[in-house]
Amino acid sequence: MPLQIVDSNTRAVPAPHTDATERELLERIARSKDQAAFRTLYGNYYQRLSRLLARMSVRREDIEEVINDTFWVVWTKAAEFRGASQLSTWIIGIAYRRALNALRRAKLRPVADQPFDEDSISVNSTEEEETNQQWLSQGLERLPVEQRMALELTYTLGHSCEEVAAILDCPVNTVKTRLFRARETLKQVLPGLAGMSGDNS
Amino acid sequence: MNRMPDTHAEAWALLPWLANGRIAAEDREWVEAHVQGCAECRAELASQRLVASHVNREESASPQPAASEEQRSFNKLWARIEASESVVTPATGTTGTAMAVPRSSRTVRWLAAAVVVQAIGLGILGMTLSNQDSGAVDKFETVTDSEARLDAPAVSLAFAPQTSMGTVNTLLTHQGLSLVGGPGSAGNYRAVLSADAVASGATADSVAAVLSKDPNVTFAQPVAH
Numbered sequence: 001m002p003l004q005i006v007d008s009n010t011r012a013v014p015a016p017h018t019d020a021t022e023r024e025l026l027e028r029i030a031r032s033k034d035q036a037a038f039r040t041l042y043g044n045y046y047q048r049l050s051r052l053l054a055r056m057s058v059r060r061e062d063i064e065e066v067i068n069d070t071f072w073v074v075w076t077k078a079a080e081f082r083g084a085s086q087l088s089t090w091i092i093g094i095a096y097r098r099a100l101n102a103l104r105r106a107k108l109r110p111v112a113d114q115p116f117d118e119d120s121i122s123v124n125s126t127e128e129e130e131t132n133q134q135w136l137s138q139g140l141e142r143l144p145v146e147q148r149m150a151l152e153l154t155y156t157l158g159h160s161c162e163e164v165a166a167i168l169d170c171p172v173n174t175v176k177t178r179l180f181r182a183r184e185t186l187k188q189v190l191p192g193l194a195g196m197s198g199d200n201s
Numbered sequence: 202m203n204r205m206p207d208t209h210a211e212a213w214a215l216l217p218w219l220a221n222g223r224i225a226a227e228d229r230e231w232v233e234a235h236v237q238g239c240a241e242c243r244a245e246l247a248s249q250r251l252v253a254s255h256v257n258r259e260e261s262a263s264p265q266p267a268a269s270e271e272q273r274s275f276n277k278l279w280a281r282i283e284a285s286e287s288v289v290t291p292a293t294g295t296t297g298t299a300m301a302v303p304r305s306s307r308t309v310r311w312l313a314a315a316v317v318v319q320a321i322g323l324g325i326l327g328m329t330l331s332n333q334d335s336g337a338v339d340k341f342e343t344v345t346d347s348e349a350r351l352d353a354p355a356v357s358l359a360f361a362p363q364t365s366m367g368t369v370n371t372l373l374t375h376q377g378l379s380l381v382g383g384p385g386s387a388g389n390y391r392a393v394l395s396a397d398a399v400a401s402g403a404t405a406d407s408v409a410a411v412l413s414k415d416p417n418v419t420f421a422q423p424v425a426h
Contacts, residue, residue: 035367036374039275046271051263068278075282136255151217155253156260160223161215176214183217183245186252 022087030078042071048157049095055152056145062102070095085166089159093167096149103145139189147182150175208235212242220249269414272375276368276417283367353393354405355381358412359420360390368417376408377401389420 022044028037046067053063073094081090140148146168153164165172212235218224219232236242356378360369373380377398383390394403405423412421 035279035370039371039375042275042278043271046274047265050266051260054263055260064274064277068274068281071278072281133255133258136252137259140256140259151252151256152260154217154221154223155256158221158223160225161218162225163223179217180214183249183252187248190252 019086019088023083026074026078026081026087029075030081033075038071038075041074045071045091049092052092052152052156053095053099055140055156056099056103056149057141058099058102059106062106066095066098066102069098086163089163089166092153092157093169096167097169100145135190136186139186142189143182143185147178147185150178151182154179209239209242212236212239213245216242216246216249217253220246220253269411273415276371276415279367279371280365283365353396354399354403354408355391355393355424356405356409356412357389357420357422357424358383358392358418359388361417361419364417372412372415372417376412377403378408391424 022041025034025037025041028034029041049067049070050063053066054060058066070091074091081087140151143151149168150164153159153167154161159167161172161175164175168175208231212232215224215228215232216236219229219236224232236246372378373392377395378392379395380390380392385391394405394408398408409421409423412418
């Protein structure tokens with residue numbers, strides 16, 4: 001059985017990822033620089049951010065730096081969190097901006113005109129789902145990072161349009177536009193999606 | 202249903218949040234009503250649900266970082282925080298400028314303080330046991346937790362000289378350990394597992410195995426009772 005984090009206040013019970021619980025953790029950090037609360041909050045986000053950043057094409061060696069830079073801000077600015085938005089949108093928003101910086105530094109930012117490698121798609125697969133998954137992976141890689149993040153935040157992390165706007169620090173209409181373009185791009189590369197629309201319209 | 206162009210465009214834009222269930226309450230009713238009567242939006246909603254399903258499958262198939270990786274990353278961050286905070290500690294010298302407190306001396310001071318606190322804790326525990334009916338004693342908790350049981354699974358530990366107080370604290374807390382003694386002649390400390398950690402499956406062997414891989418720990422072995 002894996003070890004659980006033992007917090008002298010919460011004992012071995014993993015904290016549920018509710019906004020209220022996380023705000024309590026943040027308050028403990030702001031009020032008394034509570035390391036156990038900080039460690040719990042870090043654990044709540046580590047895997048989520050690791051996977052999100054990997055899917056933003058942030059280099060493996062930069063992911064830890066982005067996460068730690070993000071939580072450095074959380075530690076130092078905990079008292080300044082205004083609470084106007086969910087804590088998760090604040091933290092993920094910080095990570096997003098740090099990731100953009102990392103991508104710029106690494107010059108690995110995905111671009112829309114990246115050539116599409118059709119040869120890498122296995123057309124011999126008898127499993128339609130598997131083929132679609134391969135097409136989708138290729139399609140996602142073609143998306144500019146802003147569009148991909150809007151899509152990931154909506155579908156992977158399940159954020160509302162307003163929350164995505166808060167994280168990406170842009171107007172709600174910009175989020176809708178980015179997702180609209182992402183949807184159009186995916187339709188061009190995903191035969192299943194194009195067929196679905198065509199069959200039904 | 203009559204399809205007003207702007208209504209269709211607006212509904213179309215909101216379909217991703219109808220698909221993920223996070224559409225705003227004030228929009229849900231009219232968008233759903235529009236989708237009911239619009240074949241194009243129904244098809245698009247179906248395709249967006251397909252995209253959502255694929256994205257989630259891809260996300261869940263991506264490798265999860267190991268727990269040890271998370272702990273190592275956190276230790277790095279904590280060391281950075283500690284280093285930063287020690288830089289702004291006022292110096293006691295005559296220059297008047299801020300300077301870093303040597304980490305090793307801080308660690309030694311902290312460990313010495315921890316043992317003193319433990320002694321106080323044991324004293325209070327003894328008084329409490331001998332006066333169980335004489336009233337409540339204010340509860341306080343430290344890394345040398347009053348829950349530490351002398352018969353609990355124990356490990357012998359030594360830390361690298363540069364290990365900071367915060368890192369030692371993190372290592373002990375996250376493994377459910379409390380210091381009960383040390384340093385010995387070889388610089389080793391004795392720590393025991395809390396009841397919670399034991400209940401969660403931790404053993405002296407498993408904790409020693411985890412700690413021995415940490416770069417801040419130079420020695421970690423289970424102690425035989």
